[in-house]
Amino acid sequence: MKCMEKDVYKSSQYNIFFEDKAGVTLLYNTFTTALIKLTKEKAEKIKITLKLNDLNELETDEYNLLINNGFIINNKINEIDQVKFRYYRGVFNSRDFRVTIVPTLNCNLNCPYCFERDKRDENITLKEYEEIYKFIDKQLFICQPNDFGISWYGGEPLLEVDTIENISNKIDIICKNNNIKRACDSIVTNGYLLDEDCAKRLFNCGIKKIQITLDGDRDAHNKQRILKNGEGTFDKILNSIIIAQRYFELVTVRFNTNKSNHEGIVRLLKNKSDIFNKNNIVISVGRLKNYLGGIVSKENDNDCLNGFELQNIQGYIDNYYKRVKTVNKMPIQIKHTNCGAESHKCFIIGPKLKIYKCAEALGYSDSVGFIVDGDFQPNEVFWQWFNYNIFNNNEKCMSCKYVPMCMGGCPSSRKRLGIPNNEICGYWEQWLNIKFNELINTLN
Ligand code: SF4
Ligand code: SF4
Structure with a gap:
């Protein structure tokens, strides 16, 4: 007998069937993250039923399973509205208060693709730090996050280790006064200046996570990540990774990858597994975009990898070097926004008390406002971000x-x-x- 109730449901647009060679099928929903394993026969039946939207063909237990996991939904629902809701919940989550400090725009390297093309010798001054303390103090009081830690970025933040120590101590006090748990801090560095003493100092002031970048094996890296005098930096940075591994809870080695250097990266991981194959080291491949430095246009950056190719390289590394931990081991998860750039309580603070949305966009025209009297004052660029x-x-x-x-x-x-x-x-x-x-x- 036809069940009228089934007429008001439709197949979710986020269903994905995955079938292996032996005929085992998984059905996954990218919105709810529900995942079920189906036999070949059942998969065929459900696939056809969902395609034709003829839910009357389903047994009651099949129907309940699909509806309870969001594989079929009320046909009046526009699922994009649900995705939007989740996105805006992330954007306007006031408790997600995060701060990245860029103590200097100066850098000791001169990578040709650097997006901070207009590198400036500008540092945050002591007077500006007083304003930053006021700002953090106010925001902690308003946002009441579960905990609070600082991310350090640059320029090259290791040019400013004294400052990092001083600021960290002050943040400890501000958190204590606001009764907010002090989370560990993190730093993104090119690694060139990280010696034993520096690692000890960073660790002692609460930095437990560090990210260091390599651009492939020695040859590839030394073509890109060069000092201002043109000298390569590979050996020094590889040694920094060895030091970092002894001090920090998590060391992310980020490989900037493109079509020319990925084979060298795989060779390096194979030959230096004594360095990279450690529990606290994570290998992450990111896209090397030469066009960011303006030396080549995006259309002519033929070495740039597309999303599929980038994931394939990460997957290959994961699979081939099973004992090397990678970021790709993360479980299937629900995403609200892409990153802090889309969250209204995430701030990147640089010299002259300028606020930015993205640590990779610190150019003159990228500032989205200022800190004035301990408050964020957005400019027109801040509002423009939401058009994108x-x-x-x-x-x-x-x-x-x-x-x-x-x-x-x-x-x-x-x-x-x-x-x-x-x-x-x-x-x-x-x-x-x-x-x-x-x-x-x-x-x-
Ligand atoms: S960027 Fe591409 S993969 Fe991502 S949601 Fe848009 S169309 Fe899909
Ligand atoms: S906007 Fe977000 S994802 Fe894009 S580069 Fe900046 S931090 Fe990374």
Whole structure:
């Protein structure tokens, strides 16, 4: 007998079927993150039923399973509204108060692709730090986050270790006065200045996480990450990674990767597994974009990897060097926004009390406002950022099955390159393929 209730439901647009060679099928929903394993016969039946939207063909237990996990939904619901709700909940989460401090815009390296092209010899002054303390104190009182830690970025933050020590002590006091738990701090550095003494000092002032960048093996790295006199930095930075591994709880080695250097990276990980194969080292590959430095246009940056290729390299490293931990071991998870650049309580503070949205966009025109009398005063650029959210004029992302995982990729790239920004397309699709394959192997 036809069940009338089933007429008011439809298939979710975020369902993904994954079938392995032996016919085992997984059904996953990228919005709810529900995942079920199906036999070949059941998968065929459900696939056809969902495609034809003929839910009357389903047994009651099948129907309940699909509805309870969001594979079928009320047909009046526009799922994009749900994605939007989740996104804005992330954007306006006032308890998510985060601060990155850029103590200097100066850098000791001269990488040709550096997005901070207009490097300036500007530091945050002592007087400006007084304003920053006032700002953090006020925001901690208003936001009441669960805990609070600082991220250090640059320029090159290790040019300012004395300052980092002083500021950390002061932040300890501000947190204590506000009864907010002091979380550990983190730092992103090129690693060149990290010696034993420096690592000890950073660790002692509460920095427990460090990210150091390599651009491939010695040859590839020394072509890109050079000192101002043109000298390569590979050996020194590799030694810094060895030191960092002894001091910090988490060392992320970020490999800037493109079509020319990824084979060298794989060779390096293989030859130096005594360095990289440690429990507290995470390997992360990111896209090397030569076009950011203006030496080549985006169209002519033929070495740049697309999302699918980038994920393939990460997956290859994960798979080949099983004992090397990578960021890609993270479980399937729900995403609100892409990063702090989209959250209204995430602030990047630089010299002259300028506020930025993204640590990778610290140019003259990127500032989104200032700290004045301990308060954030946004300028017109701040409001412009919200024009680049993924829901504006973006048919491609709005009809994409992967949007709840991807959220349109890096917002800074969307702002710079326009919407939709295709750089990331394929990344999450391939991530799921890799995860599903691993999962099926575990289940078999
Ligand atoms: S950027 Fe590409 S993968 Fe991401 S949501 Fe948009 S269309 Fe989908
Ligand atoms: S805006 Fe893009 S580059 Fe900047 S932090 Fe976010 S994801 Fe990274």
